[in-house]
Amino acid sequence: MKYTIGEKKNGQVAVKFTLDAKEWEAEVEKAYQKHKGEYKKEGFRQGHVPRKVLEQTYGEFMFFEDAFNDSFPEYYTKMLKKEKELFPVDYPAISLDKMDKDGVEFTATVTLLPEVTLGEYTGIEVKVAKATATDAEVNAELDKLKEKQVKFVDVTDRAAKLGDLTNIDFAGFVDGKQFDGGTAKDFELELGSHQFIDGFEDQVAGMKIGEEKDVNVTFPEHYQSKDLEGKPAVFKVKLLEIREKVYPELNDEFASSVSEFETLADLKKDLKHHIEEHKQEHVLQDAENELVAKIVKNAKVDVPAAMVQSQIDRELDDMAHQIAGYGLKLENYLQMMGTTVEQFRKSREQKAEESVKTSLVMEEIIKKEGIKVTDKDVKAKLELIAEHTKRNVTDLEREMVEGQEQMLKNTILSEKVINRLKELNNIK
Numbered sequence: 001m002k003y004t005i006g007e008k009k010n011g012q013v014a015v016k017f018t019l020d021a022k023e024w025e026a027e028v029e030k031a032y033q034k035h036k037g038e039y040k041k042e043g044f045r046q047g048h049v050p051r052k053v054l055e056q057t058y059g060e061f062m063f064f065e066d067a068f069n070d071s072f073p074e075y076y077t078k079m080l081k082k083e084k085e086l087f088p089v090d091y092p093a094i095s096l097d098k099m100d101k102d103g104v105e106f107t108a109t110v111t112l113l114p115e116v117t118l119g120e121y122t123g124i125e126v127k128v129a130k131a132t133a134t135d136a137e138v139n140a141e142l143d144k145l146k147e148k149q150v151k152f153v154d155v156t157d158r159a160a161k162l163g164d165l166t167n168i169d170f171a172g173f174v175d176g177k178q179f180d181g182g183t184a185k186d187f188e189l190e191l192g193s194h195q196f197i198d199g200f201e202d203q204v205a206g207m208k209i210g211e212e213k214d215v216n217v218t219f220p221e222h223y224q225s226k227d228l229e230g231k232p233a234v235f236k237v238k239l240l241e242i243r244e245k246v247y248p249e250l251n252d253e254f255a256s257s258v259s260e261f262e263t264l265a266d267l268k269k270d271l272k273h274h275i276e277e278h279k280q281e282h283v284l285q286d287a288e289n290e291l292v293a294k295i296v297k298n299a300k301v302d303v304p305a306a307m308v309q310s311q312i313d314r315e316l317d318d319m320a321h322q323i324a325g326y327g328l329k330l331e332n333y334l335q336m337m338g339t340t341v342e343q344f345r346k347s348r349e350q351k352a353e354e355s356v357k358t359s360l361v362m363e364e365i366i367k368k369e370g371i372k373v374t375d376k377d378v379k380a381k382l383e384l385i386a387e388h389t390k391r392n393v394t395d396l397e398r399e400m401v402e403g404q405e406q407m408l409k410n411t412i413l414s415e416k417v418i419n420r421l422k423e424l425n426n427i428k
Contacts, residue, residue: 001075005083011304012111013086016097017075019104024067031067064099068106076108087113090306111306116364119298122424126294128287131279133272141271142250145258152243159208160242162192166204167241170215173234179227186240200235207239222336287427288418292358295421299361303353311352312345362417371416373409381412 172182
């Protein structure tokens with residue numbers, strides 16, 4: 001095999017391959033040996049028809065396509081192993097220039113990893129606002145603590161209202177027939193929790209203990225059961241029990257019962273401190289993202305369309321994997337969202353290009369700054385994980401499946417490059 005590499009142009013390079021008659025004949029014979037079992041002819045056992053007989057019957061070029069398809073990956077891989085400066089980002093486009101008994105000539109147009117020209121990536125200033133917690137945010141955290149201390153008191157002297165915990169019997173009917181999964185006895189339902197179809201809980205509100213009522217609702221257009229989609233239904237409901245939520249009073253006694261603080265004022269102060277810490281983490285994260293965005297904007301790189309489409313492919317694969325756990329197919333899920341795969345791909349092109357460009361720029365900075373992940377870094381990360389999960393480092397190492405170690409190294413590398421950029425720039 002011979003090949004010649006053309007001039008790099010617009011992020012691509014054309015590699016012309018030539019196989020002489022002897023090399024090509026060897027590939028055609030391999031294709032015959034591999035595929036001869038697919039043919040049979042009268043007078044011969046299947047898989048034992050001579051090549052000449054098959055070529056006389058089906059044409060002398062019958063194994064050419066198989067020979068090319070089988071051999072190309074091998075020749076292409078050999079070339080890449082030798083030409084280490086070529087970094088393809090997609091499968092090459094193939095054009096066949098010649099194919100006959102005298103040999104084969106074809107051209108593989110390779111899309112290359114683009115060159116990155118870094119702009120200014122040091123001395124950049126990013127300002128960070130100081131995070132503060134509002135009274136409303138502190139009160140929201142207090143409400144969560146109150147919810148954990150809530151008590152339920154039986155109610156017998158009034159009708160049910162939103163917020164009450166009720167027990168009901170119900171049976172659902174569509175077109176006058178009871179449907180599977182629509183019946184239950186002594187079912188606990190918090191009114192206003194939106195656990196049931198829209199309108200159901202609002203109609204139960206107002207009922208009294210022992211009362212029976214027909215609750216009329218309509219199933220959503222995109223419901224989990226195809227048989228019920230968009231259909232009106234009647235639920236025959238009987239209210240058995242009402243319990244009211246009673247919350248504790250916000251005072252020093254409450255504070256000491258839910259925390260290590262003796263006074264409500266100290267508890268509020270601590271909640272405010274933790275809220276501000278949490279918000280500050282997000283503010284700093286936004287500042288880091290802003291810094292990276294400025295560095296990427298300063299860099300020059302032509303992102304190949306193939307890399308953009310590959311990024312979108314990964315997003316779609318991740319989405320398909322996630323929704324598969326809910327028993328949904330990607331196409332059906334996107335239809336529910338009012339879009340198609342093609343429309344989704346189009347809508348994601350700009351973000352995908354930005355994501356690819358960011359990755360390329362960060363990789364260039366990693367090379368320029370000589371940032372590497374050592375075994376010591378991995379060990380330290382595992383120790384941190386073990387501390388947070390109350391596990392043993394040795395167990396974590398032993399339980400790592402294929403690919404997890406590389407994912408861990410990628411995470412460490414991302415953290416190290418961000419930390420380096422924070423050292424080289426000014427976040428204040």
